[in-house]
Amino acid sequence: MIGSLHLWLIPLVPFAGFLVNGLIGRKLPKAFATAVALIATLIPFLHVVKIWFQFPSLTVPYVENLGTWIWTGSFHADFALQLDQLTMIMLLVVTGVGFLIHIYSVGYMAHEEGYWRFFAYLNLFMFFMLTLVLSENFLLMFVGWEGVGLASYLLIGFYFLRDSAAKAGIKAFVVNRIGDFGFLIALFLLIAHFGTLSYSGVFSQIAQHPELQGGVLTAIALFLLLGATGKSAQIPLYVWLPDAMEGPTPVSALIHAATMVTAGVYMVSRTHIIFDRSPFALSMVAIIGAATCFFAATIGIVQTDIKRVLAYSTVSQLGYMFLACGVAAYSSAIFHLVTHAFFKALLFLAAGSVIHSLGGEQDMRVMGGLRKKIPITFWTMTAAVFAICGFPPFAGFFSKDDILYRAFISGSLGKVLWFVGWVTAGLTSFYMFRLWYLTFLGESRAESHELAEHGAAVHARSDSKLVIETEHPHSVHESPWVMLGPLVVLAILATIGGFLGVPAAMGGHDEIGHFLDPVLGSGAHAPGGESTGLELGLSASAVLIGLVGLLVVHILYKVKPELPQKLATQFHALYALLLNKYWVDQIYGTLIVTPLLLISRYLLKGLIDRGVIDGAGFAAGATAQGFGAIVQRVQSGNIRSYAGWLALGAAVLLIVSYFGFTAHF
Amino acid sequence: MVPTSYYLILSAILFSIGVAAFLIKRNIITVFMSIELMLNAVNLTFVAFANHWHQVSGQIFVFFVMVVAAAEAAVGLAIIIAIFRTRNTLNVDEIDLMKL
Numbered sequence: 001m002i003g004s005l006h007l008w009l010i011p012l013v014p015f016a017g018f019l020v021n022g023l024i025g026r027k028l029p030k031a032f033a034t035a036v037a038l039i040a041t042l043i044p045f046l047h048v049v050k051i052w053f054q055f056p057s058l059t060v061p062y063v064e065n066l067g068t069w070i071w072t073g074s075f076h077a078d079f080a081l082q083l084d085q086l087t088m089i090m091l092l093v094v095t096g097v098g099f100l101i102h103i104y105s106v107g108y109m110a111h112e113e114g115y116w117r118f119f120a121y122l123n124l125f126m127f128f129m130l131t132l133v134l135s136e137n138f139l140l141m142f143v144g145w146e147g148v149g150l151a152s153y154l155l156i157g158f159y160f161l162r163d164s165a166a167k168a169g170i171k172a173f174v175v176n177r178i179g180d181f182g183f184l185i186a187l188f189l190l191i192a193h194f195g196t197l198s199y200s201g202v203f204s205q206i207a208q209h210p211e212l213q214g215g216v217l218t219a220i221a222l223f224l225l226l227g228a229t230g231k232s233a234q235i236p237l238y239v240w241l242p243d244a245m246e247g248p249t250p251v252s253a254l255i256h257a258a259t260m261v262t263a264g265v266y267m268v269s270r271t272h273i274i275f276d277r278s279p280f281a282l283s284m285v286a287i288i289g290a291a292t293c294f295f296a297a298t299i300g301i302v303q304t305d306i307k308r309v310l311a312y313s314t315v316s317q318l319g320y321m322f323l324a325c326g327v328a329a330y331s332s333a334i335f336h337l338v339t340h341a342f343f344k345a346l347l348f349l350a351a352g353s354v355i356h357s358l359g360g361e362q363d364m365r366v367m368g369g370l371r372k373k374i375p376i377t378f379w380t381m382t383a384a385v386f387a388i389c390g391f392p393p394f395a396g397f398f399s400k401d402d403i404l405y406r407a408f409i410s411g412s413l414g415k416v417l418w419f420v421g422w423v424t425a426g427l428t429s430f431y432m433f434r435l436w437y438l439t440f441l442g443e444s445r446a447e448s449h450e451l452a453e454h455g456a457a458v459h460a461r462s463d464s465k466l467v468i469e470t471e472h473p474h475s476v477h478e479s480p481w482v483m484l485g486p487l488v489v490l491a492i493l494a495t496i497g498g499f500l501g502v503p504a505a506m507g508g509h510d511e512i513g514h515f516l517d518p519v520l521g522s523g524a525h526a527p528g529g530e531s532t533g534l535e536l537g538l539s540a541s542a543v544l545i546g547l548v549g550l551l552v553v554h555i556l557y558k559v560k561p562e563l564p565q566k567l568a569t570q571f572h573a574l575y576a577l578l579l580n581k582y583w584v585d586q587i588y589g590t591l592i593v594t595p596l597l598l599i600s601r602y603l604l605k606g607l608i609d610r611g612v613i614d615g616a617g618f619a620a621g622a623t624a625q626g627f628g629a630i631v632q633r634v635q636s637g638n639i640r641s642y643a644g645w646l647a648l649g650a651a652v653l654l655i656v657s658y659f660g661f662t663a664h665f
Numbered sequence: 666m667v668p669t670s671y672y673l674i675l676s677a678i679l680f681s682i683g684v685a686a687f688l689i690k691r692n693i694i695t696v697f698m699s700i701e702l703m704l705n706a707v708n709l710t711f712v713a714f715a716n717h718w719h720q721v722s723g724q725i726f727v728f729f730v731m732v733v734a735a736a737e738a739a740v741g742l743a744i745i746i747a748i749f750r751t752r753n754t755l756n757v758d759e760i761d762l763m764k765l
Contacts, residue, residue: 637762639696639761640687640688640758
């Protein structure tokens, strides 16, 4: 047995970095601010790696109690951190990918105003995210949950002078609040029913009562799911994530692709004991996941902004993870979470490198032909594209096939889920290769861009970088090595990351699955045997549809480049539907936001606030004033009138006492 | 032996005259004198009851009242002189502000 692991260091070192940069960063030299931010993420990463090597000799779950937080009546909550297999994996992903993205940001943000502010927020995010995954109770998890939402808001609105960025930040925050409301209700139900919020307390009580099925557990699970759909951008609360692309690209990579948005998946996996008792809630998870996965992918195929394509791709991939959770294949979900963190962070960082090299351009229609000009970005991006499309042996192949296989063998609903996932795999391949072809292959379309800008090109919504760099003539150039280094590391991980969980059917041992078994249960681990052929067949079909996607892209964007335009005009209604994202934002605006604003403006502000609350205040004031106006006449300053009142009072007292006033008392 | 009630009736009459004068008269000196009249009416009540109950405390109270009345007369007359010097009037109805 080893002594204390000092888990508290992991979240608090980034917090210290936040304090230093946030409080005095403005006055620090840039190099010093950079060093603070990088060291504040490097230390937790090294600490986590050290713990990883000690992990086999630990008794898990290892709990570190840092003191009592709330102790009132029978309710008790601690500042308690917990380490188990699930937390271990999340810690490695968050600190590892987080550190790489910090390094990348040094290059990407080098010329930005508020450099110190950016790193302060990034460290703050790390603190909350690590608190979220390390917490031992729902309450501390909620602190991290809210905190990452705050950091996300601050970073989306990093370019707060730009109106769209400020609005996107507010949108993300408000939509997340709806989900957090669900989370809170779930916490209240947990307290009411179990009297505690610690994982061990709740889960052991559930384990002791095998008769506890559905009912309140379904309610808790559904409210938790509402929270998860907010944070992880699932239907119906996914609308904030595409707009969140207003933030700087490293933020999109770290928060809105690799770590924060996977918090919902982590939460469902962490509380799977609750979900396992409620088949209804579980099937809701699966249906929401499958629907989101397909829905977002269809939007992704027509977007023209490189980051928006990736944003919808993230929503879609998160849908896969929810789908996996919904068929109780939690370890598959976590496996996909890990590989997704690698390849999606890489996709975003590579996209950032493209944007950087083009001086802030994000519209894919004016890119093209970048393969020769930025070869390293091109090759790393290629690895990521192959990984997300699920071509062997890249990371996405193993994790996505694992999910599809688990869905297929999970009953009759599973077949439908599998089919949706399978079609989405084709769509994924289509939109990713479309991005790849438009960005890197063919000839540069940058000249036609000049013409388009005189037209109705309103897509030049890009980082403020554009403004800075257009001042001097800009030629396409490869990014500096401080940005390319993380790309290369992530490309290696996106290529080989899948070997963490090669299924038995392909001669592997599914290491990650077995590693997670103690936390996530082994229910879904059917022994290989009879299903080997099926699993291989499903994998082959998934690769096949991926190839179909690639082939279609090749025809549309290479062989007959005029065809996409023709298709768009021919199927105009469908194209408009997808291009406008099914008008979901407009529908939400009309059905929810506008009525709420009207109610707020006229009923709450006009009637309740102005009428009732202000009215009561004014009425009280007017009453006091009027009464004062009457009684102030008494204080005339005339001595004889005072004497008269005095005499009158004395006379009244005399009369009252004479006629037996006291007798009544 | 004069009955105690005679003293009390006389005292009440004197006090009522004092109150009436206080309310009616406008000259501040007269008002001042009516206060003295009320004080002495009370003194009369004190000694009447002291005699009636054969207790000496009533007479002691009278001495207290006399001392206070003397002090009050000294301060009051000083104030009246000050007011007359600044306003050239002794009409209480015209002295209705708490400033000079």
